[in-house]
Amino acid sequence: AQKITQTQPGMFVQEKEAVTLDCTYDTSDPSYGLFWYKQPSSGEMIFLIYQGSYDQQNATEGRYSLNFQKARKSANLVISASQLGDSAMYFCAMSPDYKLSFGAGTTVTVRA
Amino acid sequence: KAGVTQTPRYLIKTRGQQVTLSCSPISGHRSVSWYQQTPGQGLQFLFEYFSETQRNKGNFPGRFSGRQFSNSRSEMNVSTLELGDSALYLCASRPGQTTDTQYFGPGTRLTVL
Numbered sequence: 001a002q003k004i005t006q007t008q009p010g011m012f013v014q015e016k017e018a019v020t021l022d023c024t025y026d027t028s029d030p031s032y033g034l035f036w037y038k039q040p041s042s043g044e045m046i047f048l049i050y051q052g053s054y055d056q057q058n059a060t061e062g063r064y065s066l067n068f069q070k071a072r073k074s075a076n077l078v079i080s081a082s083q084l085g086d087s088a089m090y091f092c093a094m095s096p097d098y099k100l101s102f103g104a105g106t107t108v109t110v111r112a
Numbered sequence: 113k114a115g116v117t118q119t120p121r122y123l124i125k126t127r128g129q130q131v132t133l134s135c136s137p138i139s140g141h142r143s144v145s146w147y148q149q150t151p152g153q154g155l156q157f158l159f160e161y162f163s164e165t166q167r168n169k170g171n172f173p174g175r176f177s178g179r180q181f182s183n184s185r186s187e188m189n190v191s192t193l194e195l196g197d198s199a200l201y202l203c204a205s206r207p208g209q210t211t212d213t214q215y216f217g218p219g220t221r222l223t224v225l
Contacts, residue, residue: 043219
């Protein structure tokens with residue numbers, strides 16, 4: 001079974017600053033994918049970034065980057081230059097197979 | 113390309129009733145998965161359909177069922193509704209491989225009174 005841990009229930013960040021969201025995972029599968037999703041108050045789950053377990057380089061997508069430390073089983077999300085529209089719940093998820101297993105989420109509030 | 117669509121967006125039912133939720137995947141995507149999101153349990157996998165066949169199932173009672181049509185659209189049915197079924201139901205689609213990224217719809221918020 002897979003377990004995803006997000007230890008930060010809520011975070012505040014100043015506009016234009018960077019923020020790091022923590023995610024650790026536990027799995028015995030050698031091959032897996034790690035994902036980050038954003039969920040605004042509207043409810044839709046928006047895909048942000050993906051990292052494969054065999055990828056040598058950390059994934060980046062625009063202002064989002066994933067700090068992947070395989071030995072520590074950690075996959076932290078870094079959002080650079082925060083914007084007011086980044087205020088949302090962020091979920092770390094993992095999939096070695098057909099389904100996604102999600103963490104509890106971290107609420108990010110961006111202050112002007 | 114249009115995203116995943118779900119209808120209806122909001123639904124209010126009473127205990128004992130049944131409900132059907134609909135999901136239209138991204139064009140060309142053949143796999144549709146359903147997830148339930150509640151404040152207490154978080155996000156939990158319900159089932160996945162691929163080419164009109166249920167490929168995988170989560171740990172939910174038989175009151176939860178689904179199907180997929182030849183155009184990849186999927187429906188989810190919950191019979192004999194209970195108060196605990198109140199949740200946001202999210203549908204996700206992907207091209208087909210289990211390693212593909214899943215893209216979610218806006219969800220259907222079900223309230224059971």
